[in-house]
Amino acid sequence: MELVRIGMIGLGNMGTGHAKYLINKEVKGAVLTAVCEPRPDRLEWARENLGPDVQLFENLEEFLSSGAMDGVLIATPHYDHPDVAIRAFQHGLHVLCEKPAGVYTKQVREMNTAAAASGKVFSMMYNQRTNPLYTKLKDLVSSGELGEVRRTNWIITNWYRSQSYYDSGGWRATWAGEGGGVLINQDPHQLDLWQWTIDMMPKRVRAFCYFGKHRDIEVEDDVTAFVEYENGATGLFVTTTGEAPGTNRFELSGDRGKIVVEDGKLTFWRLRQSEREFNQTFRGGFGSPECWKCEIPIEGQETGHKGITQNWVDAILNGTPLVAPGEEGIKGLMLSNAMLLSTWTDNWVDLPIDEELFYHHLQEKIKTSKAKKNEAYRTFEV
Structure with missing residues (x-):
């Protein structure tokens, strides 16, 4: 061929x-x-x-x-x-x-x-995996420059959407039409990058999703989720479509420093000595490891x-x-499903999630969905 x-x-x-x-x-x-x-x-x-x-x-x-x-x-x-x-x-x-x-x-x-x-x-x-900011971040993590990941924190609140946006189609922001809100519509790229850049999925999730908090819609438009990883690290994911001005800041903390991706820049606060080694050897009162602020050069263009x-x-x-x-598409979706399921059950959710339980809850939401049948979004008969 x-x-x-x-x-x-x-x-x-x-x-x-x-x-x-x-x-x-x-x-x-x-x-x-x-x-x-x-x-x-x-x-x-x-x-x-x-x-x-x-x-x-x-x-x-x-x-x-x-x-x-x-x-x-x-x-x-x-x-x-x-x-x-x-x-x-x-x-x-x-x-x-x-x-x-x-x-x-x-x-x-x-x-x-x-x-x-x-x-x-x-x-x-x-x-977004072609964005050199995130490919460089992934390289810094996988090469060991950051050391063992200890905390992840992504605030992604610059998805502002007005009521008129949601009113533009009867399928928008409905369980029957889209199957969710900010997590399924706006955030799939961030949810993918969150786990892809560190090559690590959480072991469990506790989330608080608010449905129609800022707009007259039936799905989630404001989410705060806390996660725990197998190595003891923790993470936070905050997102909404009802906040202006919004923020897009991804922060990773590791044994050898902190990396922040924000405003098109990648900044690495690099420790000369790992935090773990410093803690084991330091005998003073209020000392901390020597730290260098490094603006990491980004090469290449997003394709x-x-x-x-x-x-x-x-x-x-x-x-x-x-x-x-393609097989990796399930990972980001697993995170969004876990956040919704945690809210619906008001409890922690272990990963991988109980897929039958999530499906059951989703079907219950679809039954009461206000999606307008005469504005069918699902046009492909399968």
Whole structure:
């Protein structure tokens, strides 16, 4: 194979953006050959803007069975991601899936099983993994520069959303339409980076989610979560869509100092001697290890969505290692599911979570959801 033929599933905001850079040949070794979209107005846009060489489909099964593609890029509603991916794998297609991996880990685990059985290349659109700030942070942690991680703290409150935003679609901020609020809609990238940069998942979570605290919505819009790790480290994750001005600050504390990512900079307060060694040898009263404030130089540019798509294509053509393996999509979702479940049960939640219990609670929320049926968000019949 010299060229990967890509089929686009979904032409909403994200799908349209992907289709544009593919049709402009901004991903080497890839060509957009087909689109599946059930909405007539979006199909008309595709007909006018993507050219005669791109086949258009309304029906998903006809699309997957057409033989017009080698892999698919899924940009459908959240609930549909796992089901659509599973069907693509069953048709022998490679898959690149938009975030989040799904709404609940039970369905995502089924997707991962199907991916493994297919032997196809499966990637997740975690484009923030191409951000040199976070790749450098991951390098500092994995190389041992920070020492053993002791505390993580991410305040991500710059997701401000007005009531008019939520009122723009009957599916928005509903359990039936999106399956959650700030955790599933705005925070998937941070939840992924939180565990990816330190290569460590918490062992248990205690969270406090507030539903419709700042806006007239039924899902969570304000969350504070405390986590514990196997090595004794602790962490805090704070997020909301109702705060202005907001903050985006990721802080890691380790045995050899502290790293902060904020305002596009990575700052390392580096200890000349590890805290543990200093504590064992120091005999004074109020001393502390010598510390250097280092502004870490960041090299490279964030390649974003195109970078992840290019990496997926390169993996198909040349076996290039994936930046964001699809199977890892369950990790960030596990964290958000745990936060909701902890709130619903008013208790600690161990990881991995009780997936059946979470599914049960979610279904109860869906039963009373106010999602408007005449503004169906889930348009793909699976």
